[in-house]
Amino acid sequence: MAPSTPAPAPGSLTVPPLFGWEVILVVLVVAGVVAVAFVALGAMRAGRSDRSEWQAWLDARSASQRRPADEDEPAV
Numbered sequence: 001m002a003p004s005t006p007a008p009a010p011g012s013l014t015v016p017p018l019f020g021w022e023v024i025l026v027v028l029v030v031a032g033v034v035a036v037a038f039v040a041l042g043a044m045r046a047g048r049s050d051r052s053e054w055q056a057w058l059d060a061r062s063a064s065q066r067r068p069a070d071e072d073e074p075a076v
Contacts, residue, residue: 008014018025
Protein backbone atom coordinates (compact mmCIF):
# COMPACT_ATOMS: atom_id res chain seq x y z
CA MET A 1 0.00 0.00 0.00
CA ALA A 2 1.21 3.53 -0.80
CA PRO A 3 2.37 5.65 2.10
CA SER A 4 -0.04 8.40 3.07
CA THR A 5 0.96 11.99 2.52
CA PRO A 6 1.74 13.94 5.66
CA ALA A 7 -0.77 16.53 6.79
CA PRO A 8 0.18 20.11 5.84
CA ALA A 9 1.49 22.36 8.56
CA PRO A 10 -1.15 24.54 10.19
CA GLY A 11 -1.67 27.79 8.28
CA SER A 12 -0.05 26.60 5.07
CA LEU A 13 -1.93 27.10 1.83
CA THR A 14 -3.05 23.96 0.07
CA VAL A 15 -4.70 25.82 -2.81
CA PRO A 16 -3.08 28.74 -4.67
CA PRO A 17 -4.63 32.13 -3.76
CA LEU A 18 -5.76 32.84 -7.34
CA PHE A 19 -7.02 29.35 -8.08
CA GLY A 20 -9.75 29.70 -10.72
CA TRP A 21 -9.48 33.50 -10.87
CA GLU A 22 -6.75 33.56 -13.52
CA VAL A 23 -9.24 32.89 -16.30
CA ILE A 24 -11.65 35.56 -15.06
CA LEU A 25 -8.80 38.07 -14.75
CA VAL A 26 -7.55 37.32 -18.27
CA VAL A 27 -11.08 37.68 -19.71
CA LEU A 28 -11.57 41.03 -17.96
CA VAL A 29 -8.22 42.36 -19.18
CA VAL A 30 -8.92 41.26 -22.76
CA ALA A 31 -12.42 42.79 -22.62
CA GLY A 32 -10.93 46.06 -21.33
CA VAL A 33 -8.36 46.19 -24.12
CA VAL A 34 -11.02 45.49 -26.75
CA ALA A 35 -13.30 48.19 -25.29
CA VAL A 36 -10.52 50.80 -25.29
CA ALA A 37 -9.55 49.89 -28.86
CA PHE A 38 -13.20 50.11 -29.97
CA VAL A 39 -13.66 53.55 -28.42
CA ALA A 40 -10.35 54.83 -29.83
CA LEU A 41 -11.09 53.61 -33.36
CA GLY A 42 -14.63 54.99 -33.19
CA ALA A 43 -13.34 58.39 -32.11
CA MET A 44 -10.79 58.49 -34.91
CA ARG A 45 -13.34 57.42 -37.50
CA ALA A 46 -15.96 59.95 -36.38
CA GLY A 47 -13.41 62.74 -36.34
CA ARG A 48 -12.49 62.21 -39.96
CA SER A 49 -15.86 61.78 -41.64
CA ASP A 50 -18.05 64.24 -39.76
CA ARG A 51 -15.65 67.16 -39.58
CA SER A 52 -16.53 68.62 -42.99
CA GLU A 53 -20.27 68.35 -42.32
CA TRP A 54 -19.84 69.95 -38.91
CA GLN A 55 -17.74 72.77 -40.37
CA ALA A 56 -20.33 73.40 -43.10
CA TRP A 57 -23.08 73.59 -40.48
CA LEU A 58 -21.06 76.05 -38.41
CA ASP A 59 -20.33 78.19 -41.47
CA ALA A 60 -24.01 78.29 -42.44
CA ARG A 61 -25.01 79.19 -38.90
CA SER A 62 -22.46 81.99 -38.72
CA ALA A 63 -23.44 83.34 -42.14
CA SER A 64 -27.10 83.71 -41.12
CA GLN A 65 -26.12 85.77 -38.10
CA ARG A 66 -23.89 88.12 -40.14
CA ARG A 67 -26.71 89.35 -42.43
CA PRO A 68 -27.91 92.90 -41.82
CA ALA A 69 -31.29 93.27 -40.14
CA ASP A 70 -32.98 94.81 -43.21
CA GLU A 71 -32.34 91.65 -45.29
CA ASP A 72 -34.33 89.49 -42.87
CA GLU A 73 -37.61 91.31 -43.42
CA PRO A 74 -39.37 91.17 -46.82
CA ALA A 75 -39.86 94.44 -48.68
CA VAL A 76 -43.39 95.85 -48.61
